[in-house]
Amino acid sequence: MPTKREDASTHPLASTIKLVFHCLPQTASSKKMDSNSIGVLMTCPMSPPYLEQELDRRYRLLRFWKFPQKTELLKPHSQEIRAVVGNATIGANAELIDALPKLEIVSSYSVGLDKIDLAKCKDRGIKVTYTPDLITDDAADLGIALILAVLRKIRGCDLFVRRGPVWKNGDFQLTSKFTGKSVGIIGLGRIGTAIAKRAEAFDCPISYYSRSEKADTNYKYYPSVIDLASNCQILVVTCSLTPETRHIINREVIDALGPKGVLINIGRGPHVDEAELVSALVEGRLGGAGLDVFENEPEAPEELFGLDNVVLLPHVGSGTIETRTAMADLVLGNLEAHFLNKPLLTPVV
């Protein structure tokens, strides 16, 4: 009888990352003294604890969140901080970059770069790295999870059973079938393509909006978000956040999607005009929504808490042990490469 595999927690790309990592000369132990003098600023707590533990082991780690008065940290330590590790919540804005004259690299524990002042980094010659590709599957999986959770009211089903006596008096309400519904994707990048592949397996027709039509796909292209919203039943936001895509989901788009339409946002909170979305849902002008991101995380609109056609998640798009560990290794690998003057693993071009 084959033995049961005990450790099921490996990201598909983990072995590749570890291989690259180990191709670099071993530094952690032999250069412990040297690297421990390199100041690395971590902007906020990040899970799992593995990243913080490794940064602490390899470098002189400074934890931004331990200093209620940021100047308390920055004044005495600004000369020693050569790297910043940020994420999708707190990155490196102009103010922080200005306060760190010796900053050489920002290694982001995220794929989104909207919290980093890229222009300023470019000006100062500060390198920026991120963690692309790793979260593609997790984010796409979550997109589909949200669609099913909204259409089939899975949490509602769960509560219905837990409340015991209610089921004895009759069946749960009829919900909505996913198969056959048209899925419109905003942004057909890595994550958008992965969502399309999954939705196709549920026999859903796929259409998309992108800055330009993609040559290598058979999905139907719409030249505007309004056109897309008017012609699909489930609209998924999965593009990157830029000044152009801020509030890409506005009142007009929500109206086009309509009272039977469902909005799924696994991009960034500011993609959606949250106030408009809330009133549309509360007033029944939009059929439902599944949101993993919000304009002011960790705050989410309380008006939506009681709606059973709305599923709200606390930004868990990449929230799996396997993926976060692989992301952490990539952050560490990029920092290692930089301080050894080797090519960065995943620089932002």
Place this chain on the structure above:
Amino acid sequence: MAQIHTNQTLSVNLPEVLVLGPPSIFRIYEKHLSQKFMLLKPWESPIPLEEFLSIHAQNTTAVLTSSVVAYLSSALRLLPSVRLVVTSSVGLDHIDLKECRRRGISVAYAPSVFSADVANLAVGLWVDVLRKISAANCFLKTGLWPVKGDYPLATKLGGKRVGIIGLGRIGREVAKRLEAFGSKISYQSREKKPSVSYPFYTDVCELASNSDVLIICCALNDQTYHLINREVLQALGRQGVIINAARGAIIDEKALVQFLQEGKIAGAGLDVFEHEPNVPEELLELDNVVFSPHSAVFTEESCKDLYDLVVGNLKAFFSNKPLLSPVQFDDFMR
């Protein structure tokens, strides 16, 4: 007497159908059905069922039943004229097929109307258990995000080894979806399917030993009753997850409760239970289980499709045409 039939004066020429259950389509389509058929609805009568059938259903040739009518066999014994049973389900465990065949009673069912919806719910439960969707939704909606910070990490879907038990219509729909998520699929079935390339296991225990997740998609019959027992759960292991959108009695529920309580398996997604609508209290206290009230088929769209199929089968019967979805007895009685 006048209370029993719907629209009695108008329905005198409509073919008569005895309804047991009633099936879920009644929630939306009772009126529509009443316009096409004269419906005998025993639950609206104060007299006991046996008496009702003896008085009113001796000439009734067609029965429409749901799948939760445990007394169907005893009811049929009191119906000498019945020639057709239409069940609003794909499951046939509530019907004595041997007896129907012996009496020359045709049976019509709903073999593929629900396949997509059941597969979708099974996958929805799988995703929910592994990525903790309902739990994280609850965490946020009870105001805990600003207080407690990041939600605990879940586990990745891709690359998980999924063992599908029963590779019929529903099992194949589940497999198709899981492939898109990057799952590694194997299956156990009565027989190996020649057109399928997934690894095949004859023994459920062996399948469980080589799986991170088991998804049950088979029918309930004598061979599959308590198919998932202690031995299988043990083989599945501490990181294992089980999803059941088939029939509750395929799993030894007592064993499942114990394994979940003791952390001997990691979690479960359950749409069905051994004694619905009763669910063991101990099970309800667990937060690594996602529940659903046997609602895998209950979408508006499937309800409409089922209604169309039921009406189609009844109309075919009453006009002596071939049934749209008859049970082929040989397929089910081995």
